[in-house]
Amino acid sequence: METLKIIGAFITLAGSVFLLLGSIGLIRMPDVFTRIQVGTKASTLGTILSLFGIGLMFTEIAGKIFLLIIFILITNPVSSHMLARAAHYIGVKKADITVVDKLSEFREKQPENNAQKPEAE
Amino acid sequence: MANTILQIAGGIMLLSLVLSLYRFFRAGSLVDRVISFDIMTIISISMIAMITYTSGRAIYIDVALIYGLLSFLGVVIVARYLEKSL
Amino acid sequence: MNLIIVIVLCLLIVAMAVTAIMHKKLTISVLAAGVVSLLASVLYLLLAAPDVAMTEAAIGSGLSTIIFFYVLNKIRNVK
Amino acid sequence: MAIEIISLITSFVLMLIGLYGLLSDKNIIKIIVGFSLFDTGTHILIVTIGYLKGKTAPILDNAVGLTDVSQKIVDPIPQALVLTAIVIGLAVTALMLAYALKMYQAKKSLNIGDYKTLKW
Amino acid sequence: MIRNFFILILVAAFATIFASLFLNYGSSETLTPLATYYAENGAAEVGAPNLVTSIVVTYRGFDTLGEVTILFVVASVIGFFLKKTKHNNEEPAKRESSEIIVTASKVLVPIIIVLGIYVFINGHLTPGGGFQGGSIVATAFIMLLMANPAFEINHRIVHAVESISGIGFVLMGVFGLLLAGGFLDNRFLPLGTFGNIFSAGAIPVIYSLIGLKVGSEMSNILSNFQAVQNEKM
Amino acid sequence: MRIKSFLILTITLFTIWVILNGKLTPEVLLTGGLVAIVVSLLFCRTCEVFTEIRLTPKAVLYSVLYVFVFMRELVKSNLDVAGRVVSPKLPINPGFVEVKTKLHSKIGRMILANSITLTPGTLTVEINDDRLFIHWIDVQGGNIEKDTEMIVQTFEKYLEVIYG
Numbered sequence: 168m169e170t171l172k173i174i175g176a177f178i179t180l181a182g183s184v185f186l187l188l189g190s191i192g193l194i195r196m197p198d199v200f201t202r203i204q205v206g207t208k209a210s211t212l213g214t215i216l217s218l219f220g221i222g223l224m225f226t227e228i229a230g231k232i233f234l235l236i237i238f239i240l241i242t243n244p245v246s247s248h249m250l251a252r253a254a255h256y257i258g259v260k261k262a263d264i265t266v267v268d269k270l271s272e273f274r275e276k277q278p279e280n281n282a283q284k285p286e287a288e
Numbered sequence: 289m290a291n292t293i294l295q296i297a298g299g300i301m302l303l304s305l306v307l308s309l310y311r312f313f314r315a316g317s318l319v320d321r322v323i324s325f326d327i328m329t330i331i332s333i334s335m336i337a338m339i340t341y342t343s344g345r346a347i348y349i350d351v352a353l354i355y356g357l358l359s360f361l362g363v364v365i366v367a368r369y370l371e372k373s374l
Numbered sequence: 375m376n377l378i379i380v381i382v383l384c385l386l387i388v389a390m391a392v393t394a395i396m397h398k399k400l401t402i403s404v405l406a407a408g409v410v411s412l413l414a415s416v417l418y419l420l421l422a423a424p425d426v427a428m429t430e431a432a433i434g435s436g437l438s439t440i441i442f443f444y445v446l447n448k449i450r451n452v453k
Numbered sequence: 454m455a456i457e458i459i460s461l462i463t464s465f466v467l468m469l470i471g472l473y474g475l476l477s478d479k480n481i482i483k484i485i486v487g488f489s490l491f492d493t494g495t496h497i498l499i500v501t502i503g504y505l506k507g508k509t510a511p512i513l514d515n516a517v518g519l520t521d522v523s524q525k526i527v528d529p530i531p532q533a534l535v536l537t538a539i540v541i542g543l544a545v546t547a548l549m550l551a552y553a554l555k556m557y558q559a560k561k562s563l564n565i566g567d568y569k570t571l572k573w
Numbered sequence: 574m575i576r577n578f579f580i581l582i583l584v585a586a587f588a589t590i591f592a593s594l595f596l597n598y599g600s601s602e603t604l605t606p607l608a609t610y611y612a613e614n615g616a617a618e619v620g621a622p623n624l625v626t627s628i629v630v631t632y633r634g635f636d637t638l639g640e641v642t643i644l645f646v647v648a649s650v651i652g653f654f655l656k657k658t659k660h661n662n663e664e665p666a667k668r669e670s671s672e673i674i675v676t677a678s679k680v681l682v683p684i685i686i687v688l689g690i691y692v693f694i695n696g697h698l699t700p701g702g703g704f705q706g707g708s709i710v711a712t713a714f715i716m717l718l719m720a721n722p723a724f725e726i727n728h729r730i731v732h733a734v735e736s737i738s739g740i741g742f743v744l745m746g747v748f749g750l751l752l753a754g755g756f757l758d759n760r761f762l763p764l765g766t767f768g769n770i771f772s773a774g775a776i777p778v779i780y781s782l783i784g785l786k787v788g789s790e791m792s793n794i795l796s797n798f799q800a801v802q803n804e805k806m
Numbered sequence: 807m808r809i810k811s812f813l814i815l816t817i818t819l820f821t822i823w824v825i826l827n828g829k830l831t832p833e834v835l836l837t838g839g840l841v842a843i844v845v846s847l848l849f850c851r852t853c854e855v856f857t858e859i860r861l862t863p864k865a866v867l868y869s870v871l872y873v874f875v876f877m878r879e880l881v882k883s884n885l886d887v888a889g890r891v892v893s894p895k896l897p898i899n900p901g902f903v904e905v906k907t908k909l910h911s912k913i914g915r916m917i918l919a920n921s922i923t924l925t926p927g928t929l930t931v932e933i934n935d936d937r938l939f940i941h942w943i944d945v946q947g948g949n950i951e952k953d954t955e956m957i958v959q960t961f962e963k964y965l966e967v968i969y970g
Contacts, residue, residue, distance in 0.1 A: 176293035184301040192305035192891040210330040217334040227346045242360040244923035249367040250864040358436035371669040374447040384463040395474035425702035444798040465591040476580045507783040511624040523612040544647040676916040
């Protein structure tokens, strides 16, 4: 029982390190899309690991932790996809080192898609 | 032993909460702030799970479920607002 | 441990509240008010009030932010 | 320093910030934001008054047990009051936002100084 | 200028009041007598493990009745205010939502509704209750709106649910008055085993009715806000 | 078809209800069954996404394998991103690329997009029929076929068996 708790605590620690890496990435990355990338990935894995560790330490709530992990795995990528889609649509400034942008080329070929293009805020 | 490690983990979570707040203040656009909001809520979910363990009350985890649901909807709402199609 | 969490949360709440009042853009001030509510609900959990924490997360931060954004969507043209 | 002292200070500061925003801002939406901050501050204040050091939430399960309940839990009455207050706060906020939307549709302005018809 | 001065004076006055309140605050160690009564006898009298629920629903049931009434009045007033005046088709075209959110909403909406129902049926065992569960059910409606901006709820069904649950809530109160100790007394149904779903008398039924009522009212408010015509850019 | 989707939805919701309650008393089963049936009846019209899963033994085996593949990719991607974040030079080379998918089922495509978002340096930005537009933190390759091979095919070969 005690070893299980220590293993769980270490997993939680690993998760919190990933959360910290996500925050550092949020500060260091140059533009919106790379920030969304780093933020989503690191925070998703970090939360999943933390919750898993807590679930190991406290088996009474393991079922709800499982549901929470499934829920986060469905919702978190969806929300970051929505955010990235909106950001590209309103033309948020991309980093100077962006190599290729096939999506803008695709948009320009379909005039009805940017009939009323909103401005970036 | 386990509690000490957990306290270190909690400290790191608090640090990352503060760091993601930095991006909220020094942001170029609304999208940056929303990303920082998203990460803050995600960290809060981990913190709620940790508080559940340290206080020893299993019922607190219900709050984390509701929290995750509502923060997801908040981000989606702002994304739809930015697209002007709310 | 709880004490440190409460101190950091309270500092963040006050900073967010100042942002909500002082910032010129409406969207950002509404978003900051939502963050205040979300952090307050973690604070309620530490104050041993899970019922209030759940209500604040669902109603205070969730639904009222959503209603605010619906209204902001209708009044876009104004500063 | 304890938890309740800090959250008491926070609630007072939050109420003052909300009050300042409520009075000094010209924009109707910002006034409503200030009102909701004031609301949150009041809720934190009431919950803090009910908090007792080292006691746990007023929900009786295996962690609390059925004996000696009054020695183990925090005060449930302020929590019940705040529960009501949050829901009514949402109702009032929604009502004020509906007013604001209607006013904007009438005059195309959100500046509170532009509405002079009710001044005497 | 003079306005700012007055505001500062007012804020400073409030600050002094708060400071004196703060300095006189002594943290207490024991519960107040009323709270002690609730803590000692609440479990035996009402049969609900969650004492907050037993206070909200039975001991202070009139508060809840007033709260539900306020929500109802607000929903009606907002519906009256934001009524669509004219139908013209100059609504700016909304961008179609992406396929991923449409699929995700199809997966998530039933789950969200089950979560809301769990929150309000278990209101007497776990944190939560009718108001929280109702707002989660309203959240499912927002999820549908996100997937399809032109989605409209069926107003007749929503109004029917709202009226039936409102009447049911008041009837529960009257049953309590007739068959047990007072208005909204839960003991006209058997108290059952402590800690089960079917326990605490009428509390699960009352909270389910409140949850349905609050959920339909919130959906109504949100759909009214959504139906106001968007401006042209 | 309608009946199959109704049954799958009911069983899913019932399982969720039991996990939420955390115990198996007759009361929980009774209320859970009632709630699951009522909610499934309400949403039966839009729940066709639940029918697309195949229930053959091979599909079940592949879904278990998929979970492991996904976990491996998730950890790999995070270590990769972590390396980029902490290295002082910030070695990134971002860009938007286009890939194609062969999947037709709606939920399969959602899972594919979510998996892409969660794995090595990629983020689904737009989805349009069979064309996925992806923001890639370190662009390699160059044409659509090469990108598709690098990004999509790890997951697609499993999802194709599971959802068709």
